[in-house]
Amino acid sequence: MADLLKKRIALITGASRGIGSAIAKGFAAEGAHVILVARTVGGLEEVDDEIQAAGGSASLVPMDLKDFPAIDRLGASIHERWGKLDILVANGSMLGQLTPIHQYDPILWDEVIAVNLTANQRLLRSKDPLLRKSNAGRVIFVSSGTAQTARPFWGAYAVSKAGLETMARSYAAENANSKLKINIVNPGATRTNIRAAAYPGEDPKTVKAPKTLVPLFLELASPACLRNGDLIKA
Numbered sequence: 001m002a003d004l005l006k007k008r009i010a011l012i013t014g015a016s017r018g019i020g021s022a023i024a025k026g027f028a029a030e031g032a033h034v035i036l037v038a039r040t041v042g043g044l045e046e047v048d049d050e051i052q053a054a055g056g057s058a059s060l061v062p063m064d065l066k067d068f069p070a071i072d073r074l075g076a077s078i079h080e081r082w083g084k085l086d087i088l089v090a091n092g093s094m095l096g097q098l099t100p101i102h103q104y105d106p107i108l109w110d111e112v113i114a115v116n117l118t119a120n121q122r123l124l125r126s127k128d129p130l131l132r133k134s135n136a137g138r139v140i141f142v143s144s145g146t147a148q149t150a151r152p153f154w155g156a157y158a159v160s161k162a163g164l165e166t167m168a169r170s171y172a173a174e175n176a177n178s179k180l181k182i183n184i185v186n187p188g189a190t191r192t193n194i195r196a197a198a199y200p201g202e203d204p205k206t207v208k209a210p211k212t213l214v215p216l217f218l219e220l221a222s223p224a225c226l227r228n229g230d231l232i233k234a
């Protein structure tokens, strides 16, 4: 066990698999206590088993990111137990449909915007006061290349990520003179469920594994990080 994030409290959404799971394991291996959010209890437990086997510690929070009052309650629980939050990784996300904008299912559209965008504002609403209690609060938003390229057929996903990036940059600018450091990562093509759903014909072995992203997330989460408001393509 190394100690880059020793005793730091890190909340990671979308931690039941894929990139979030790799970040959780990477942070725990550096001494952080990780709070893992996702809906799939089995996935969270598998990540927890691996973290514990490596000597780390985690708290599991099975939760739907569309349940905004539950996001608020999580803020109250973190406050009660730790009185602060050092790191927030806003990673949880859904793909939705790949289809022309005008044909997008309206219910699914709202769901994608809720999970990928609104839930992250809701996270900030209840976690910002806790991040300010940290001596070096760090926030990392996970975006996508689709936010910048207006890629055809990516619909609500691309729109949600564009909104997320604008929200993250506004939040970073609002905190330019604070101890908080807020950055955005575009992970690029990574071997996960979202990638497989978007590119079903692709051989997964041709794209990088989630754990290759861990060093970048560690850099942005560490108390030594001085970057703020950056969009970093992995």
Ligand SMILES: NC(=O)c1ccc[n+]([C@@H]2O[C@H](COP(=O)([O-])OP(=O)(O)OC[C@H]3O[C@@H](n4cnc5c(N)ncnc54)[C@H](OP(=O)(O)O)[C@@H]3O)[C@@H](O)[C@H]2O)c1
Binding pocket: 013, 014, 015, 016, 017, 018, 019, 020, 037, 038, 039, 040, 041, 043, 063, 064, 065, 066, 090, 091, 092, 093, 094, 115, 142, 143, 144, 145, 186, 187, 188, 189, 190, 191, 192, 193, 194, 195
């Ligand atoms: N993989 C890529 O090539 C790629 C490229 C660009 C950007 N990204 C971004 O990377 C991030 C991680 O995605 P991934 O590639 O690792 O995909 P993934 O393996 O499908 O992971 C998505 C995570 O989000 C969680 N999630 C989805 N809907 C949720 C909900 N309603 N409530 C709570 N949790 C929810 C999932 O958990 P449950 O299903 O258990 O709830 C899962 O843990 C996302 O922000 C994605 O947009 C990925």
